[in-house]
Amino acid sequence: MLKYIIKRIIALIPVILGVTLVVFMIMQLAPGDPARMILGELATPEEVAQLRTELGLDDPLLVRYFNYMIDFCKGDLGDSYFKHRPVMDEILDRFPYTAKLAAVAAVLTVVMSIPIGILAAVKQNTIFDNASLVVTLFGISMPVFWLGLLLIIFFSLRLGWFPTGGADSWRSYVLPAFCLAFSNMSTVARTTRSSMLETIRQDYVRTASAKGVPRKTVIRKHAFRNALIPTITVIGIQMSQLLGGSVVVETVFAWPGVGRLMIESINSRDTPMVLGCIVLLTIVFSVLNLLIDLCYGFVDPRIKATQS
Amino acid sequence: MAGTANNLAQKEPEVQTHAKKDGQMADIWRRFRKNKSAVVGMIVLALIILLVVFASVFYDYEEDAVQQNVYERLKPPFSEGHILGTDDLGRDLAARLLHGGRRSLTISFVSVACSVVVGSLLGAIAGYYSGMIDNVIMRCIDILMAIPMTMLAIVIVAALGASIPNMIIALSIAQVPSFARVMRGQVLTVRGTEYIEAARAIGTNDAAIITEHIIPNVLSPILVQVAIRAATAITNTATLSFLGLGVSAPTPEWGAMLSSGRNYIRDHSYLTFIPGLAMMFTILSLNLLGDGLRDALDPRLR
Numbered sequence: 001m002l003k004y005i006i007k008r009i010i011a012l013i014p015v016i017l018g019v020t021l022v023v024f025m026i027m028q029l030a031p032g033d034p035a036r037m038i039l040g041e042l043a044t045p046e047e048v049a050q051l052r053t054e055l056g057l058d059d060p061l062l063v064r065y066f067n068y069m070i071d072f073c074k075g076d077l078g079d080s081y082f083k084h085r086p087v088m089d090e091i092l093d094r095f096p097y098t099a100k101l102a103a104v105a106a107v108l109t110v111v112m113s114i115p116i117g118i119l120a121a122v123k124q125n126t127i128f129d130n131a132s133l134v135v136t137l138f139g140i141s142m143p144v145f146w147l148g149l150l151l152i153i154f155f156s157l158r159l160g161w162f163p164t165g166g167a168d169s170w171r172s173y174v175l176p177a178f179c180l181a182f183s184n185m186s187t188v189a190r191t192t193r194s195s196m197l198e199t200i201r202q203d204y205v206r207t208a209s210a211k212g213v214p215r216k217t218v219i220r221k222h223a224f225r226n227a228l229i230p231t232i233t234v235i236g237i238q239m240s241q242l243l244g245g246s247v248v249v250e251t252v253f254a255w256p257g258v259g260r261l262m263i264e265s266i267n268s269r270d271t272p273m274v275l276g277c278i279v280l281l282t283i284v285f286s287v288l289n290l291l292i293d294l295c296y297g298f299v300d301p302r303i304k305a306t307q308s
Numbered sequence: 309m310a311g312t313a314n315n316l317a318q319k320e321p322e323v324q325t326h327a328k329k330d331g332q333m334a335d336i337w338r339r340f341r342k343n344k345s346a347v348v349g350m351i352v353l354a355l356i357i358l359l360v361v362f363a364s365v366f367y368d369y370e371e372d373a374v375q376q377n378v379y380e381r382l383k384p385p386f387s388e389g390h391i392l393g394t395d396d397l398g399r400d401l402a403a404r405l406l407h408g409g410r411r412s413l414t415i416s417f418v419s420v421a422c423s424v425v426v427g428s429l430l431g432a433i434a435g436y437y438s439g440m441i442d443n444v445i446m447r448c449i450d451i452l453m454a455i456p457m458t459m460l461a462i463v464i465v466a467a468l469g470a471s472i473p474n475m476i477i478a479l480s481i482a483q484v485p486s487f488a489r490v491m492r493g494q495v496l497t498v499r500g501t502e503y504i505e506a507a508r509a510i511g512t513n514d515a516a517i518i519t520e521h522i523i524p525n526v527l528s529p530i531l532v533q534v535a536i537r538a539a540t541a542i543t544n545t546a547t548l549s550f551l552g553l554g555v556s557a558p559t560p561e562w563g564a565m566l567s568s569g570r571n572y573i574r575d576h577s578y579l580t581f582i583p584g585l586a587m588m589f590t591i592l593s594l595n596l597l598g599d600g601l602r603d604a605l606d607p608r609l610r
Contacts (some may be wrong), residue, residue: 010606018451029467049419141592145550146566146584153577244456248547262459263551268465278463 005110019282020072020275024065027271031055037269038081069094072279078272080265087276091258095280097167098250098257102242103203104173105181109238113185114231117192121227122219124197132189139186144245148179148252165254176253184238191234192227236292243285339604346600353593356586360409373497375399376558382576392582395565396572397558401579405586408560413562414470416541419479424534427484431491432522436499446487453485461544465553472555476546477543482544483537490533494526498521528605535598539591546587560585 035051036043052058056067071078077087120132155175156164162171199205200223203274247259254260258277265273310381325595347567361365373473386400392401398600420567434445452460464478507517546563548554555561562583569579 005540014447015451016449022451023455023463026463026467031469034341078494137592139589139597141539141588141595143546143584143587143591146580146587149566149570149580149584151574153573155582157577159572174491241456244458247458247462251551256503263462267552274463274466278455278459281459284458285456 005294008293012178012286012290015286016283017069020069020279021065023278023282025061027275028061029259030269030271032269034081034269034271047212048148052248066277077276077279080131081270081271082268082272083270087171087272090261090273091276091280091303094258094261097247097255097257098243099182100215101173101249101255101257104177104245105184105242106239108181109184109188110175110235113189114228116190117189117231118196118219118224120189120193121196121200129193132193136186139182140184141188144179144183145248145252147182148176149251151175152252153181156172167256172253172255176249176255180242180249183245184242186233187238188231189283192231195230196227199223202226232292236289240285240288240294243281243288321538336604340600343600343603345596346603347360349593349596349600352589353597356409356590356593357413358411360406363406363410364405367400367406369403369407382572384576385578385582393578395579396568396576398556401582404560404565405562407581408562408565408583409586409590411472411555411559411561412542412545412563412587415475415479415545416538418546419476420483420534420538420541422480422484423487423537424530426480427487427564428491428530430484431488432495435492435495436522438519442492446492449485449488452481453489457482457540458544459461459546461548462551462553465548469557470548470553473552475545478548479541479544483541486537487533488531490529491526494529495522498522498525532568532598532602535594535601539594539598542587542591542594 012213033050033052035049035055035057039047039051047135059067060193068078075088077091077131078092079086083090109201116132120129123129126306152164152175155161162175163169166172200219202223205218205223210216216292241258246257247262249255250257251262258281262281266271359380375388377394380394380397382396382398383390385391387393390400390402392405394400395404400580411512430445430449430454455463461475461478461482464481465474468474468477504517504521507521510581512520545554545561546566549561549563552567552568554565557564569576570592572579
């Protein structure tokens with residue numbers, strides 16, 4: 001098992017290298033001269049040329065990438081063009097906010113959607129089931145930022161229950177986390193429901209019922225665990241999408257996280273910052289995926305066998 | 309009588325093959341039709357597409373969608389002459405909705421079309437040839453998949469500049485991995501079958517095998533993926549515009565309309581509500597269509 005984990009971690013490295021290369025190259029396509037942008041309109045050509053040499057902007061592309069990666073391994077992601085701070089510091093300041101929001105959204109997803117999915121399956125074709133199907137259908141079809149704006153309209157502006165943005169109190173977490181989680185909750189609830197329905201129809205569940213085991217125990221001990229496997233797969237996929245969604249949600253709710261930092265940096269053409277944000281988010285994304293993959297081994301003994 | 313029997317015997321194989329081929333398509337269509345929500349989705353989508361394609365019939369582009377009219381600004385829905393109201397620059401919202409839908413849907417559908425072609429080809433080649441080619445292609449796909457899709461699209465548009473062609477390029481690149489993966493999986497499954505072996509034994513060249521035998525048989529999952537990806541493409545297009553990385557003013561587009569409506573969210577919430585509603589219905593119908601297709605094409609139920 002340990003060998004498998006180490007193998008997977010080592011396999012991550014070329015992916016991260018590849019990602020940094022791809023994003024680095026993409027960012028080089030952007031027009032505009034960073035040195036001129038830093039110094040401003042009134043700088044003389046000599047000053048611009050000097051800054052370019054200092055920043056190493058005139059070196060060949062691969063040399064620049066190489067230097068960037070060497071610094072990267074030392075933990076230095078360069079300095080922001082505009083904020084006059086190291087990129088790493090800025091990102092580390094903001095990352096806890098993104099992480100906290102994503103964590104709340106993740107907990108919300110798991111805690112709310114699995115029970116709802118199970119209940120809908122157990123009470124199939126009742127009003128609860130049909131209602132949950134409709135609600136989840138809207139959940140997967142709603143654009144995230146529209147949902148966010150709707151939540152702001154109703155709960156912040158009309159009812160005044162929650163703030164429209166910022167990250168001041170616990171109240172600030174509610175709307176953004178719900179917004180981020182809603183589509184994930186819908187997908188997970190639907191998957192749980194259909195997986196549960198399939199499991200309930202299995203022979204071993206019927207046997208347990210026939211033996212006289214009370215319905216609730218049947219569901220809890222037999223159906224639930226096996227139905228959970230596809231659910232965990234989906235939860236895994238959704239968790240990684242939380243990161244992508246956080247970019248939008250943070251912008252809508254003015255949340256001081258890395259996603260919003262990335263958008264701001266893009267708009268101000270702060271290339272080192274954008275690079276740093278993406279690389280960091282990609283690493284987190286990949287590590288999350290790895291952890292989730294490893295989780296399958298714990299849940300499904302069949303997969304554990306193939307893993308070791 | 310003998311002659312008739314002979315005729316019947318000769319005609320029979322012909323009738324059989326026709327009936328079989330038609331039978332399969334008709335079968336799928338029949339199963340699809342039974343699924344009421346899928347049919348509703350299809351009808352709603354068709355309606356939206358029709359409205360959007362014929363946008364110019366209802367509202368002239370220059371006059372209604374772009375021309376600013378300060379006297380008419382911020383009129384609420386159901387006002388005179390403006391069934392959905394006007395925006396902050398006096399432009400009719402319904403006109404902008406229809407014309408904006410053109411842009412949103414065009415960008416989404418074209419990008420999905422590009423990704424299907426490129427992704428399927430890559431996946432097919434990777435799956436068919438295996439070995440080194442497969443490895444190289446899949447490593448590249450893995451790298452692209454390691455970056456969350458929305459972010460990848462954002463970065464590409466940020467680098468290339470915000471414009472409709474660049475949005476299409478960015479979204480296409482971001483969606484290629486999904487199709488490549490599905491295609492590769494399907495090809496790997498089909499590759500070992502006997503009729504492929506037979507085709508190779510006759511000496512059919514590889515390109516012909518891929519195009520004539522493999523691709524037609526793996527179309528079903530790809531079709532389902534297309535519907536699903538189209539739905540996410542619409543969201544991603546709107547997201548790009550919403551973040552300011554999409555079309556530039558005054559071009560109407562659903563995401564951009566949402567973004568500019570944000571400034572008036574307190575007192576004129578319809579500016580954000582209505583374009584979002586249009587988006588939601590389009591995505592909803594695409595999701596229903598995709599679900600219906602998946603159920604109708606599912607070989608297990610055949």
